[in-house]
Amino acid sequence: MAKPKLALYWAASCGGCDVAVLDIEVKILDVAAFFDIVFWPCATDFKYKDVEAMPDKSITLCLFNGSIRNSENEKLAKLLRAKSVVLVAFGSCAQEGCIPALANLTTKEAIFKTVYLDTPSTHNPDKIFPQPVTKVKEGDLEIPVFWEKVKSLDQVVDVDYYIPGCPPQSTQVAAVIEAVIDILKNGKPLPPKGTILGAGDKTCCDECPRTRKEKKVKQFYRLHEILINPDECLLDQGIVCMGPATRSGCGALCVKANVPCRGCYGAPPNVHDQGLKMLSAISSVIDAQEPDEIDKIINTIADPTGTFYRFSMAHSTLKIADL
Ligand code: SF4
Numbered sequence: 001m002a003k004p005k006l007a008l009y010w011a012a013s014c015g016g017c018d019v020a021v022l023d024i025e026v027k028i029l030d031v032a033a034f035f036d037i038v039f040w041p042c043a044t045d046f047k048y049k050d051v052e053a054m055p056d057k058s059i060t061l062c063l064f065n066g067s068i069r070n071s072e073n074e075k076l077a078k079l080l081r082a083k084s085v086v087l088v089a090f091g092s093c094a095q096e097g098c099i100p101a102l103a104n105l106t107t108k109e110a111i112f113k114t115v116y117l118d119t120p121s122t123h124n125p126d127k128i129f130p131q132p133v134t135k136v137k138e139g140d141l142e143i144p145v146f147w148e149k150v151k152s153l154d155q156v157v158d159v160d161y162y163i164p165g166c167p168p169q170s171t172q173v174a175a176v177i178e179a180v181i182d183i184l185k186n187g188k189p190l191p192p193k194g195t196i197l198g199a200g201d202k203t204c205c206d207e208c209p210r211t212r213k214e215k216k217v218k219q220f221y222r223l224h225e226i227l228i229n230p231d232e233c234l235l236d237q238g239i240v241c242m243g244p245a246t247r248s249g250c251g252a253l254c255v256k257a258n259v260p261c262r263g264c265y266g267a268p269p270n271v272h273d274q275g276l277k278m279l280s281a282i283s284s285v286i287d288a289q290e291p292d293e294i295d296k297i298i299n300t301i302a303d304p305t306g307t308f309y310r311f312s313m314a315h316s317t318l319k320i321a322d323l
């Protein structure tokens with residue numbers, strides 16, 4: 001009997017999601033034994049034309065990581081959607097834009113100016129910017145078109161499931177792959193469309209072993225500015241920890257290592273906007289009544305927008321990119 005077909009793709013991403021797949025260690029052998037891997041640019045030498053030649057819906061499962069930054073990312077998202085029965089937004093970039101979507105705070109023009117003119121290592125006296133098509137005597141040279149803003153996968157195609165994380169924890173990846181194999185082998189029903197796989201249904205705080213007390217913050221600190229109590233809640237100590245605004249599932253990895261949660265598992269259940277949820281959590285811990293004093297305390301938070309929306313800018317209700 002023909003094996004189910006598996007595709008893995010990276011769009012605008014750092015490659016960490018592909019490493020997370022390899023990090024499942026010997027279980028990768030089960031994946032290779034059960035699936036026919038038909039496309040995985042990071043690890044194999046299939047070409048786009050190989051995918052284009054496949055019949056629609058011939059790929060059983062596609063794990064798509066990376067956000068949609070340019071025309072190539074979008075073309076592949078649409079192609080893989082057409083060819084796949086189940087399309088999974090794998091990792092924070094595909095789920096909600098992640099670090100690449102922080103670029104939505106600025107414009108394409110400003111990004112190009114910084115990269116191709118203002119960077120000290122750039123020598124560009126003729127002020128040449130990359131063009132989608134360049135005519136040379138042999139014909140037209142094409143490169144992908146850089147979009148004005150970064151989108152999540154579900155902002156360009158229909159997505160069946162999401163696996164959060166930057167990257168998803170390998171234990172969670174292994175659990176999801178095992179569950180998928182079980183479903184396909186034993187004819188079990190798929191979870192409802194839109195389900196978040198490989199994560200919990202609480203917040204990171206619920207997995208955190210630190211002791212919480214009444215929160216009365218007079219000043220926020222960056223990590224290097226104070227000596228951290230290893231047992232006490234970081235937010236109680238005035239360190240911005242995204243735990244209250246982040247879905248459980250990683251086992252509170254960062255906070256256990258004395259580093260605040262940055263929010264990579266995305267918003268918890270029933271929270272539409274992770275940044276706004278964090279804003280609400282922050283406002284409840286500030287110990288001040290007077291507007292001036294509140295402003296002073298808030299101003300001690302370094303880069304609030306980038307901190308609260310580090311992973312979820314593409315899904316932000318602020319719609320900063322449209323301003
Ligand atoms: S805010 Fe951070 S440190 Fe505090 S309980 Fe939540 S996850 Fe733990």
Ligand code: SF4
Nearest residue numbers: 250254261262263264
């Ligand atoms: S603690 Fe937060 S930032 Fe760290 S892995 Fe977990 S969800 Fe991601």
